[in-house]
Amino acid sequence: MLRMADKRRVRLALSCLCSAAGALFAMIPYIVVYRIADELLRAPADMAAVRRLIVIALIAIAARFAFMGISTALAHGAAFHLLYDMRVRLIEKLGKLPLGYFGTQHSGRLKKVVADDVERIESFIAHHLPDLTASVVAPLVTAIYLFTVDWRLAIAALLPIPAAFAVQGWMAARGRRRDDMKRMHAISESMNGAIVEFVHAMPVIKSFNQTVHTFTRFRFSAERYAELWTRIARNKVPLYTLFMLLLESGMLFVLPFGVWLHAQNEITLPVLLLFLLLGVGLTAPLRQISTLAHMMQNNIEGVLRIQAVLDEKEQTASAHDGSSSQTPQTFEITFREVRFGYGEREVLKGVTLTAEHGKVTAFVGPSGAGKSTAAQLIARFYDPMYGHISLGGIDVSAIPPERLTDMVSFVFQEVPIVSDMISANLRMGKEDADESELVLAAQAAQAHSFITALPDGYETRIGDGGVSLSGGERQRLAIARAILKNAPVLILDEAFAYADAENEANIQEALSRLLEGKTVVVIAHRLSTIMDADRIVVFEDGEVSGIGTHEELLQRNSLYAGMWSAYREAEQWSLRKRKEEPYV
Template sequence: MNHYFYNISGGNTRSLLPSALAAILDGIAKVVPAALLADIFNTIYLSFAAPEAGLNFGRMWTVSVILLIWLVVEYAAYSYLYDKTYKAAYSLAASGRLSLAEHIRHLSLGFFGRRDPGDITNLLLSDYGQVEQTISHNVPQLISAVMLPVLALAGLLFVDWRMALAMFAAMPFGVLLLWLTDSLQARLSENHVRAKNEAASRLQEYLSGIREIKAHNMGGKRFERLRLSFDELKRASIRLEGIMGPMIMGAMLLTRSGLTLMIVTGSYSLAGGELTLPVFLLFLLVGTKIFEPLTVVLMNYGEIRYSAYSARRIMDVRQEQPQQGSGSIPSGAPIIFDHVTFGYDAQKPVLKDLTFTIQPHTITALVGPSGSGKSTVTRLISRFWEIQEGIISIGSQPLSSAGPEQLLSEISMVFQDVYLFQDTIGNNIRIGNMKATQAEIEAAAKRACCHEFISALPQGYDTPVGEGGSTLSGGEKQRVSIARALLKDASIVLLDEATASLDPENETAVQQAINELVADKTVILIAHRLKTIRNADKIIVLDQGELVEEGTHEELLAHHGLYEKLWDTQQGAEGWRVK
């Protein structure tokens, strides 16, 4: 259980203190009116037992005033703690979500390969929501509901220990039932959380892929996956409620049967003269009250058990090791691959024993058939993934111990698939350098040939672009990403198919912009059209993850190997047209 509280509080159990304190006070607060009522009851009883003395109005007034004062104090203290409890719970969830998102940012991309993006969203929203609900409601209610019976038992043991024991005698059986079925409850809760997350992921996938689904008329198949996930959620929900409900009711029934035992014991004791009527009535009064909070305990126990799985999912991600390293990257140093072997799945290497050096301030092109590992090389230079064998270093600094943030500050990237945030187009370029002025943004846009189309937009640089850049054409997005890279002005430039989706007019202009971007930089370029890399200082030819050739365009042609074959194929394809 301790581990559970550690998990739900994100490792900060102290943050649960306000709610625990509020709950304890609430529990105590509920006992006092019950004790005062018992006293009033006793005073009335005494007035009937000895009618000549009459009702003790003094005592009745005193107790009533104490009760009133108590209620006011209770209200004030409870409102204060209530406020603290909720604030603590919501702050914990808000800061927890942010710190988890920040933690995720520091993980290698391998983590994202293993997890469904929808699953990560659910973790941050749904699982945290569950934990938030538990901290703000279930845990305080549980503590408060436990306090009343515990305090009542302690007090009643002094009044009449036999009656007190009779009242609570059946409770251990209720607890035993819960304990025996604990692993079943855990399994049902886990299955339900899993089914809920799966359904949410499928829904997210369906909505994000709606364009492709429509384009390929995949509605039926994809919708089937969505339907299956909702079916599974329905089954998991029925199983959870159908099994947990009777179990909790069973535990409740067992616990409540103590009341019957107490009544039987009380009746015999009363008849035997070992118990006075007021005490018996006091037990009856407290007895009926005491089982209400116990019902709450059992209900909340089920809820807490359920959210334990959400908490564990959160902690599992928290325990993922972020990328380590603080070594700084020397500027103007060569990039060295020394016998590097890497696979996204360690058992299936996609780069094999790769050794080469990229000299600073040169342009190196990576070529090779599709799937030969070109993009993977650029991802490894950015340390998006950790390699399995060999060393990648920049100068004398191995990347495995380099500071990930500093490394990325040295690299500008232009990817094949450009992602634009749902923000203004100006702010999307500013991502390259958050401190850039408007003039610098426009200068970068001009060099990347996007100033003209941006100026023609209704709100110019302040025009919002849809999520992922859905309101811009492929070529426009590519140019925006080149503007970002120009603005970043990093010493290493990774270009992946930078000119692939540009029309012929823009291609020439962007090629010039790229020439500016790459001037005096260390450039690693992937271009499928070999004519664009003819002038590269070095061309590295990959085939099935192995380096098969290396040299300049002329040297490679003279070598009559794979490069020449690729070159010839492309030359032949240059003049293709639809007949």
């Protein structure tokens, strides 16, 4: 944790020092009471000395609050800076990770790391680290002081401590605290994820009359969470109570032994008073140490999760052959024996293909054949496990990631929209695009007319707190964004899925002019979309089963021929239906 505190360490150390100083000043009034009692019991009492002692006590109280105040201010300052630094580091890191990383992580998990774990560390540093220092220093100095006054009573005052810690040791040996904490965090992560999923899936949940109780994943994690806590409580509460009891038992030892010593004239009344005031309270900070140790355990898991994200392998440009990073001059895409799987199962099983520079290449095949995965490897959402993918003859892993991102535009079926103005969403494609460029791109994507029909046209807010767009409108916006980006490689993965036939034809016509000279990869289930492609690659269960034009594949590839005839049949069937039921 302190390593993460980095340059805030000096402030934190100062804060801890001030906290310790505050704790020491807090002891002084008790000592003053002892000294005053001592003074008053003498005959005659030195009242001038008593007044001096009262002034000392008042100064000590003021100094205590001053040090505590400085400590709190320093710790809060350091903690908030740390919170900011850590969030920036995490967000910057997430920006450098391959896109595929986000597909394999629960959104709840990342939210928990960036928001909750960081927040908890901030709170620990701001509030508890200085307290922890005070809790260690205060009893230590008090014990030393008490030993100088009367070693026998000091031992009596300290007796509960070894007993209490023996119980705690027993507790630690019995309980799998670390494991429990790990499990608790895993369950709470899963619960976080389930809540995010529940909110996202609200339309499905409502339309199938589901509730949060029937939403299995949430219910399951909530039940497991409750079970785990019940088990922890059942195991820990009796021993924890014993531990607390022992810590509170100082009076049991000090009072009888102290009174006996006093009766034997071994100690004065003020000494007995001092031990009752300071000695009995000696164990109070230890209770706090125990609570803080528990919190620390909790935080360690958070620190480890933050560290795991920070240690995640970033995408860099390093060619397999070790050559330095390069930038391609042409944009032909080549797959050589590419193998890839999500985990154990291989999804691409040795794919070899070429998408020629300036041509349109279509990926077709049954659902789950690996088309989208292959397309995503071009932009390095993931890296192949075996084989190579190159752009203009250069391995994509040797191209600096920012350059590769500049060179490849992606349009997906489900388009991520940023909650902002339409113009801002479009300008993600080209930051400095002027209005006329926005309009031209929107016109080509058949988006201009729906944008101008919105209340504030291009300045309409969309997304959270703004206007909702239909799936088709979002897609057309994404196509306009890709047109503005003007990258030499364009990948359209079911990019026309929401468009009706007329709109699709219009978009394609506009695109065909704009995309001249670009390398285009299209994935579409509607085969009419790709039949004019320069080259069609047929995927079948992670392998390429044929490459050619539409006509060639109809002749040579039975899978493609079958898909085509099924597609034609479905088209004719829907036409027949429309004719038979013209008013439906």
